[in-house]
Amino acid sequence: MLADLDLARAQQSASGASGAVARVVQADLTVADQCARMAAEAQEALGGIDVLCNTAGIDPPGAKKVHETSEADWDRILEVNLKGVFLSCRALIPIMVAQGSGAIVNVASQGALLTMPAMAAYGVSKAGVLQLTRQIAVDYARDGVRANCVCPSGLVSPSLDRLSVLGAEQLERRAEAMRRAAPLGRVCTPEDVASAMLFFASGMSGFVTGAALPVEGGATTAMKF
Numbered sequence: 061m062l063a064d065l066d067l068a069r070a071q072q073s074a075s076g077a078s079g080a081v082a083r084v085v086q087a088d089l090t091v092a093d094q095c096a097r098m099a100a101e102a103q104e105a106l107g108g109i110d111v112l113c114n115t116a117g118i119d120p121p122g123a124k125k126v127h128e129t130s131e132a133d134w135d136r137i138l139e140v141n142l143k144g145v146f147l148s149c150r151a152l153i154p155i156m157v158a159q160g161s162g163a164i165v166n167v168a169s170q171g172a173l174l175t176m177p178a179m180a181a182y183g184v185s186k187a188g189v190l191q192l193t194r195q196i197a198v199d200y201a202r203d204g205v206r207a208n209c210v211c212p213s214g215l216v217s218p219s220l221d222r223l224s225v226l227g228a229e230q231l232e233r234r235a236e237a238m239r240r241a242a243p244l245g246r247v248c249t250p251e252d253v254a255s256a257m258l259f260f261a262s263g264m265s266g267f268v269t270g271a272a273l274p275v276e277g278g279a280t281t282a283m284k285f
């Protein structure tokens with residue numbers, strides 16, 4: 061089941077999905093009631109919840125260094141990127157606890173592990189996702205619920221927020237900077253992130269919980285000179 065604030069976008073994703081999509085729902089993850097409805101619909105459509113992937117996130121380019129970040133941007137970034145994950149987990153965890161099993165896979169960012177220049181609110185929100193993931197991992201381990209997160213570097217496909225302000229030349233500069241930063245010498249793809257998420261969603265990671273997996277071609281390991 062796919063949930064997104066933008067129903068048309070979720071439907072488009074569903075039509076391109078290779079697996080079966082039972083249902084597409086519109087939900088604003090920052091609203092508790094909508095998360096509760098999403099959980100109820102998922103349980104009704106699927107008969108249980110094995111895996112929850114929290115991928116929704118925003119990255120408004122106007123939010124830069126602390127003194128350059130508006131209060132409205134700060135609040136909204138923390139609301140979507142961190143509170144949204146909290147509300148979504150809060151709605152679905154009881155179903156997993158009742159089942160005695162479940163895997164939560166959150167999308168954080170390389171920015172949760174390192175400090176990215178002039179992305180204060182975004183970095184803080186993703187560091188919060190990482191800590192929330194660890195908290196859930198420890199609090200629900202004995203209930204059979206695992207929680208892990210992936211920490212991707214910038215993807216070949218920037219977020220919608222970034223895409224709206226970057227021209228072709230800036231996009232190429234961005235890609236070149238990421239190729240240089242990653243020892244593996246290329247830019248992260250959605251498939252790279254999906255593969256890492258699949259590992260956490262599956263029994264292959266059955267003894268892994270509270271982990272933050274960098275998906276960045278080694279960029280976090282390499283010191284820059």
Ligand SMILES: NC(=O)c1ccc[n+]([C@@H]2O[C@H](COP(=O)([O-])OP(=O)(O)OC[C@H]3O[C@@H](n4cnc5c(N)ncnc54)[C@H](O)[C@@H]3O)[C@@H](O)[C@H]2O)c1
Binds near residue numbers: 089115118169211
């Ligand atoms: N693209 C990158 O370079 C990159 C790098 C590292 C991490 N990430 C993270 O990966 C995740 C996905 O990024 P993306 O590039 O696919 O972003 P995107 O902008 O393409 O998509 C984000 C989706 O989140 C949805 N959304 C926004 N607010 C919502 C809300 N309140 N409730 C429900 N849905 C909402 C949007 O409608 C959109 O479909 C995000 O968490 C992002 O922070 C992205």
